[in-house]
Amino acid sequence: MTGPLVQARDLYMAYGQTAALAGTSVECAAGETLGIVGASGSGKSSLLLCVAGILKPDQGEVWFNNRRIDQLGERERSRLRLTDLGVVFQFGNLVAELTALENVALPLLLQGFGKRQAEKAAGPWLERLGVAHRAGSAPNQMSGGEAQRVALARAFVTEPKAIFADEPTGALDAQTGARVLDALLGVARENGTAVLMATHDLQLARSADRVVSMSDGALVGSR
């Protein structure tokens, strides 16, 4: 029997005395796009980081592809993120000293591919996301939108089953943000990749197949 691709059950998490997640449950099917919306401090980023296996919840279970991942060690979760999950943040967070092509090739190099093979595979992703002309540029020579597209290429290059995006357009103007979002969702739909996206922008969240709202660490609604 196959369940949802990503599933979080009754997650609890606190930063000191402040509760970030209060019994939150969420799931996302393969190929589905899920928007997680809420105000700042509502717990959407904490939920996203927990289901991506980046943070460990204090209580509850996180399942990915029928495998419980919240109990895995740091090394195994790191390996999982490298092979099966893609993560995108608000600021791209590319390695400042590497070129765009090297940044995209990095996850493949980490998987043991040779330099030539990794860069050969990375090139088409830059092209697909419209930043092939920036292949030799360092991140500080690119615009915010270009850097974010390179970050998307880096997330997609391993052909993950799911992409976790935390405010992926939060640092961009509306027009550039919309283009980056189109690129993210377009490529994800073409590849059948699930996308879990935390955003405070309801307008952006409407592009998702399904939207859940959060407040004070709990789900308060869904569409």
Add this chain to the structure above:
Amino acid sequence: MRGSSSLSWGAAFRLAMIGTRTDSLRRALTGGAAVLVTWVLLLAFLTAAISPANGPYASDLLNLDAMRPAVIAALVAFVSVLLVLLAQCARIGGPDRDRRLAAFRLAGASPSDITRIVAADAFLSSSLGTVLGLITAQALKAPLGRLLSGRGTYTTETKIGSDSVRVDTVTGTVSLLPLDVPTPAVAIVVTAVAIPCAVAAIAHAAQWRVLSGPFEVARRSTGQAAWRAPLVTFVVGVGGLMTFSVARSILGITADQSSGQALSVGILALLAIVGMLLGTASIAQVIGQFVARRTGIPSLLIAGRRLAANPYTSSRVNAVLLSVATVAGFVLGTGEYLRVVMSVEDTGYVEILGTVRVALLIAFGVAALGVLVTCGESVVASRKSLSALIATGVPRRTLRAGLLLEAIIPLVLMLPVAVAAGIVSARGVLGTSDAKSYGSVANETIVVVPVPVPWQTGLLTVVAAWLVVLVVAWVATKFVDAAAHPSELRTMA
């Protein structure tokens, strides 16, 4: 309302004192390093102030008038090593402070105002350390002097006639350090003023290539070619030292003109060391580019690109270590020379070289501490980007290996160069052979004895320094586990 066009120093001091726990740590470490500098500088002043009424001391380096300038020079050199450590401490917490400085810029501060605030921060921290150093030195001087006194032998010199000196070895109470010498008032004033001013000047100079904008304060280095001219300076300095004794004999300069020769050697040595330190940036950049273009190993790729993008970081990290390695090479060369020149009975030089080696070991320790501070600071500074990379699946060990390689790669080449530069300089200045006469005056045989090159000890010094840096950099990479944590991602903005 309008005021003067630039920030007053008073306002700069007030703004410099704002900060978080990291800023407090920076001030504490900067102050601590200033205490060390103060103690060593005071020791240099006390050595300079030794009179016939003081002593005797356990080491003839302090007892003999002719040896004291060398001790003072060594202490001053040690002060400069400590000043670099102090400057490295003064950069701790840079990124947090940079965000605050960017906010000042947004509020209307000019780039020169920012430089002034940074200099004021360094001045204040080092002033507090200097004052603390002066107070503790004065308070501990007498009890420490008693503690470091005991029975021992010392050498006395008595003038006989106009050009003869009688040297006697006497047993009695000796002191290890010249703590019986009254501290000259001028020493206190100079120390109190010079150290904070020097640190502020270094902090001011460190703002070179730093762009202070309203949105960020960033180092302007990525992608730019490192300055190649220092390599010429290095070649001129080492070349001059290598050919010094030959040039001296060709020009017919006698050994009596020692002050002029000492000045020439000093200038050439300075050129060589400055050239090597700045040249390290060029070397780091070339090696970084070479490695990054060819490797498919992620940690090596990251290290290579970081070296190529920020070549001056490497020379800053390794500045003290390479300087100490050069001096160590010079001492090794000098040791071999003295072993050939001095007679078997004259064992004074063995004691002197032993003292110098202890000083060098301490200097290596300080240099290693500097590498630790700078590498650790680099990890803490990039903790958010490291956290994000870990979140995307980059293993911590890859990042740790990258940082380790970044610290080690330039030294693979530069440490042997530094030690070799010191050895060839010593051989150039002192000579590579000595003529010894045997037999009676009527039947004298002159034998030219070559001064051996200290290959083994030189290699041993290089390997030991590599190992020290390897261990220190490995310890610094452990900060990745502590500093780069997913919780950093929640505060990314």
